[in-house]
Amino acid sequence: MNASILKMSDKSVFLTLLVLLSFSSLRGQDKVLEKPNILLIITDQHHVDAMSCVGNTYLKTPNIDKLAGDGVLFSNNYVTQPLCLPFRSSLQTGRYPHQIGTIRNGLKIKEGNAFLGNLVKSAGYTSDYIGKWHVGATEVAAGYNYEESKKSTDTKRATAAEAFLLKKREQPFFLTVSFMNPHNICELARADAIGTNLPDGPIELAPDDLSKLPPLPDNFEIPENEPTVLREIQGDTHFHYPTQEWDEKTWRQYLWGYYRLVEKVDAEIGKVLAALKNGGYEDNTIVIFTSDHGEGVAMHHWNQKQILYDESVKTPFIIQWKGETKKRVYSELVSNALDIPVTILDVIGTDIPKEMEGKSLKPILEGKSVKPRKYVVSETMFAQGDKELGATGRMIRTKKYKYCIYDNGEKREQLFDMKNDPGEMKNLVYEKGFEKILIKHRKLIGKWAKETNDKEFPYYKMN
16 A cells, blocks of 8 residues: 555656656746847947957946856947948848948938838837937838937936836837937037037036046047048038147147047936846847947047048947856957847848848857958948038958048049058058058959949049
């Protein structure tokens, strides 16, 4: 009798364990199948080194640093074009500006292009956008709920994002929060770096004491053998580039003000990240942080964007994915406007349109070894609003070198050794011993032009 009871007890224990294990397995499978939320945070006119997590001691960005603390920081990220609408239109389509017809501000995206918002919605996500839009299409056409997208200040944008993230959601979400700052450096520059009445609220007045101001960058001077069209444009458009008569003190006050604007937007990012945690979404949300273009920050005597030097075409780019990413710096070449949409679609497991030009960064986030990109390309067209200023250009960046070409003026080409001259001060086009490298890059960008149907730019004149 006792033996029979014991056998029945063993059998019951076994069946109980089997049920528990099966239940545990199913829960684990549900966890695996659960789709991650996507939070995309965009700043505007953010220089690649304007973060304290990369060693800049003239500002503090604790919230951006937090993302980098257990995320992947892409240190060699290049934009498709260093101007708002062309870049942002690229980001929504995964294509180069010339392919979609947005070669400057004020233009519409050609018909027939797939939009990121619509593609994510078709995969069962909600798709919401808060903040600055500036894309060559309406938010509705691009697939976004835009009810909160017209908020006029970064503080209001952060407040709208907080409200969104603190609500319980039945579907996985794709939320973009697009801030204005540090773009207001444009207004500060026009006030000769001493203004405080800025659209998103005042900043502390820059000190007069030089010892309290950031130093000028090492590559502050204008390089020899620079394309002549660059300074012609800078000199003729004082509304955009009011720096011709600035002395050292004004330049340094401008840098001081720029860093305050970065800190200002970092504080708003902190509010969004806190709401993500308090809303219970932090552990199942991929956070992507980047910017649409850089800022001159006095390098090469430049303020603003549009130029093809690194200060304009490189921006911050961080992806944090809880449970997948660990603190890491990825130094190979990436292109945020092209790679972000492809990566998002790959992560959520939906089809990627063959027209998209980017590469998925998902394997990199998972710590896998991938074949690095051979090159990235940036375009530019100098324009002031809808007015074209008479110069376009292209840049191709390979592992070691960077080649730029503009369509008019004298000394139209630049070639830099980015390993030994990261400040881009010595134009190797006019140095002996670099003829083969120059020809190689001319051919490479010509090949890219044919592959991407970039017919408008006269590469043939340089080959």
